[in-house]
Amino acid sequence: MTLNAWPLADRPREKLLARGAGALSETELLAVVLGHGRPGTNALALAREMLTGFGSLRALLTAPVTAVCAHAGVGTTRYAQLQAALELARRHHLEALREGPLLASPRAARDYLRAQLRDREHEVFCCLYLDNRHRLIAFEELFRGTIDGASVHPREVVKSALARQAAAVILAHNHPSGVAEPSRADEVITLRLRDALALVDIRVVDHLIVGGTDCASLAERGLLP
Numbered sequence: 001m002t003l004n005a006w007p008l009a010d011r012p013r014e015k016l017l018a019r020g021a022g023a024l025s026e027t028e029l030l031a032v033v034l035g036h037g038r039p040g041t042n043a044l045a046l047a048r049e050m051l052t053g054f055g056s057l058r059a060l061l062t063a064p065v066t067a068v069c070a071h072a073g074v075g076t077t078r079y080a081q082l083q084a085a086l087e088l089a090r091r092h093h094l095e096a097l098r099e100g101p102l103l104a105s106p107r108a109a110r111d112y113l114r115a116q117l118r119d120r121e122h123e124v125f126c127c128l129y130l131d132n133r134h135r136l137i138a139f140e141e142l143f144r145g146t147i148d149g150a151s152v153h154p155r156e157v158v159k160s161a162l163a164r165q166a167a168a169v170i171l172a173h174n175h176p177s178g179v180a181e182p183s184r185a186d187e188v189i190t191l192r193l194r195d196a197l198a199l200v201d202i203r204v205v206d207h208l209i210v211g212g213t214d215c216a217s218l219a220e221r222g223l224l225p
Contacts, residue, residue: 012024012028012029012032013032016028016029026051026057027044027047028044030047030050030051030057030060031043031047033082033085034046034081037073038072041073046074049071050071053071060082061082061119062119068082089115090112093108096108096112109128110208110215113126113172113208114210114213114215116139117174118174118210118211118213120176121176122144122145123144123173125141125144125151125152125171125173126139126140126142126173127139127157127160127161127169128169128170129164130167130168130169130205131167134205137165138164140160152189154192154193154197157196157197158196158200161197161200162200166202167201168204169204170204170207172208173186173209175209175210177211180209180210180214180215181211182218182221186218187218187223190204190207190223194224204224205219206219206220206224207223
């Protein structure tokens with residue numbers, strides 16, 4: 001049965017307009033993004049198939065284009081729609097960070113970094129550059145690969161921070177293993193960067209480590225007095 005034959009209150013798009021997006025299930029939200037189904041299958045049924053096939057919404061949104069397009073009725077256009085929806089969510093988090101002093105909204109910083117980093121297959125080292133009121137100037141990915149003394153270069157971090165006239169920075173990287181617990185290498189590079197940036201009067205406010213849905217703070221563990 002097509003969705004047009006359903007009562008208005010049960011159609012995902014109309015339900016969203018009447019009750020808000022929060023009233024919809026993941027399947028219904030995905031159906032709205034997809035827009036329509038395929039011959040013989042409506043958008044809601046297609047969305048349910050996709051979520052069941054991939055196991056979760058997160059697995060679907062982070063799957064490679066070949067895997068998503070291998071699903072019957074899904075091509076590159078729909079893959080692009082899904083990725084656009086995901087990127088809009090990330091940019092929404094970033095916009096929230098720009099609204100005021102970053103240290104006044106630590107949850108916003110963690111939400112943004114989780115959205116950016118938790119599904120990466122490789123380690124990514126990033127910086128949030130802050131002005132003297134701790135408002136966000138910019139977010140930048142600096143290095144990729146294993147985070148240790150050989151792959152993160154303090155000189156480059158200092159250079160980037162100075163170029164943005166930053167007064168402070170929040171460092172961040174991810175653990176693809178899904179475990180946010182900091183390693184000894186994480187602690188060592190944090191202290192090296194703190195000392196290098198201190199030479200040019202730039203403060204390291206925190207180093208956040210994203211592992212899955214968790215986010216560990218080295219400042220909270222007393223490593224950044």
